[in-house]
Amino acid sequence: MILSPIYLASTSPRRSELLRQIKVDFQVLRVSVDESVQAEESAESYVKRVASMKAEAGWQVSLKDRPVLAADTSVVIDGHILGKPETDSEARRMLSMLSGRCHQVMTAVAVQNALSSHCLLQVNEVTFSALSEADIDWYIASGEGHDKAGGYAVQGLAAVFIHHINGSYSGIMGLPLFETVQLLRQVNSGEQ
Numbered sequence: 325m326i327l328s329p330i331y332l333a334s335t336s337p338r339r340s341e342l343l344r345q346i347k348v349d350f351q352v353l354r355v356s357v358d359e360s361v362q363a364e365e366s367a368e369s370y371v372k373r374v375a376s377m378k379a380e381a382g383w384q385v386s387l388k389d390r391p392v393l394a395a396d397t398s399v400v401i402d403g404h405i406l407g408k409p410e411t412d413s414e415a416r417r418m419l420s421m422l423s424g425r426c427h428q429v430m431t432a433v434a435v436q437n438a439l440s441s442h443c444l445l446q447v448n449e450v451t452f453s454a455l456s457e458a459d460i461d462w463y464i465a466s467g468e469g470h471d472k473a474g475g476y477a478v479q480g481l482a483a484v485f486i487h488h489i490n491g492s493y494s495g496i497m498g499l500p501l502f503e504t505v506q507l508l509r510q511v512n513s514g515e516q
């Protein structure tokens with residue numbers, strides 16, 4: 325399967341790694357958008373809005389010669405949207421919330437080109453085992469969770485906490501590959 329070259333408006337090493345996995349030809353663009361949650365905004369609307377803003381910001385700084393792909397991932401539990409923790413104590417609070425429970429990982433993927441903008445939402449359910457204080461201390465000391473939504477990485481040490489996943493591994497890591505390819509094909513076919 326051959327997909328046309330794209331821009332990736334993301335500095336997430338995970339998103340680059342996932343695109344390389346499926347041999348998409350891409351060039352990274354650096355964008356920065358305001359990721360604050362708006363009042364009364366649902367988690368679904370939030371991730372879709374932020375992913376679309378990243379794709380739009382990427383389009384503005386691109387040469388406008390290929391589609392721009394962007395994504396946003398949040399962990400959602402009891403209606404709370406958990407982004408990337410800024411401190412160890414915030415990461416600790418997040419892990420305590422996730423301990424022994426099922427939460428959602430929502431990833432929105434957006435594509436912007438000259439003709440259109442598309443966005444899709446992919447939702448995963450992740451069940452954590454019960455974490456002891458010692459488990460949390462060990463994980464925080466690893467530093468792995470600091471730049472990850474919800475303060476953990478499925479692809480890293482946190483795998484030992486994950487009892488069950490309903491969804492896709494790549495979606496939890498920040499870019500659901502199956503859905504991303506569907507979206508890119510849709511955009512490619514619209515261009516023909």
Ligand SMILES: Cc1cn([C@H]2C[C@H](O)[C@@H](COP(=O)(O)OP(=O)(O)OP(=O)(O)O)O2)c(=O)[nH]c1=O
Pocket residue numbers: 333334335336337338339378395396397398399408429471472473474476477478479496497498
């Ligand atoms: C839940 C989870 C998230 N993550 C990562 C994916 C994303 O990089 C990050 C969520 O933050 P995002 O704000 O979605 O992305 P980002 O700031 O890292 O990168 P950019 O905005 O430039 O695209 O959390 C994992 O790597 N593993 C996981 O298990």
